[in-house]
Amino acid sequence: MVLPEDSNNAIVDALNRIQESLEDNNEVLKRIASHYDSIVPTMRKNQEALLDNNKSPLDKVYEAMSFKV
Secondary structure: OOOOOOOOOHHHHHHHHHHHHHHHHHHHHHHHHHHHHHHHHHHHHHHHHHHHHOOOHHHHHHHHHHHHO
């Protein structure tokens, strides 16, 4: 939405400030989403590896047998 810049109307000024803050917030949210998308898969992979390493041999055998049944 483009509003006239030379207007002294308080409503126009308020709408312009709202638009600018929304654009700034969108940029921040895009950076947060990018960071999240880059970190979460690594964290999930590390968690799965940790859980696999903490299983007892009996747990691993039970899992292997339950997949075959």
